[in-house]
Amino acid sequence: MQSLSDEEAKISEGGELFGFRILAHSIKSNLRMLGNSSLSFVAEEGEKLASSGEREGALEKLKALRGGLLKAKEAIGTALRERPKTIRKEDEALQKIEGFELQRLLSSLLEALHERDYDRMDSTAESMKNYSYPDDLKGEITEILNDIENIKIMSAVERTEDLLKKAFAGKEGD
DSSP: OHHHHHHHHHHHTTOOSHHHHHHHHHHHHHHHHHTOHHHHHHHHHHHHHHHTTOHHHHHHHHHHHHHHHHHHHHHHHHHHHHSOSSOOOOOTTSEEOOHHHHHHHHHHHHHHHHHTOHHHHHHHHHHHTTEEOOHHHHHHHHHHHHHHHTTOHHHHHHHHHHHHHHHHHTTTTO
């Protein structure tokens, strides 16, 4: 949000609009990828106004964009705090998963992570909470799920790849 604040100050003081145009374009694309079309539209309008040199209109859209992003950030933070941070404690109701099924589940998760398919990523992570894992994997599974919940995608990718290698290595020669 600091970049938007910097651009707001610059535009308010009569500075150029180029920086906001580039920033609005980038934000617009990212919001579309995340499925936030209404806020993406605000960024697109800001980008157009900045491109045409309409300082007051661009400044208005910049403020609306910054406010919308702050609200979205707050909503995401609330959602993340309300979600469980670890795998449920193992009990009789949890189905054990290992071997090929574990590899399939991890491969599906890794594919979703690589494709930045957030819906599939979340649904796979949720389904992973319904299984009981071998003791030597529980900590690693918990770390992957925490990475996903905290939107640390690259860390989740690395951990999942490492765990998949470990899972496949254990099955070689079977």
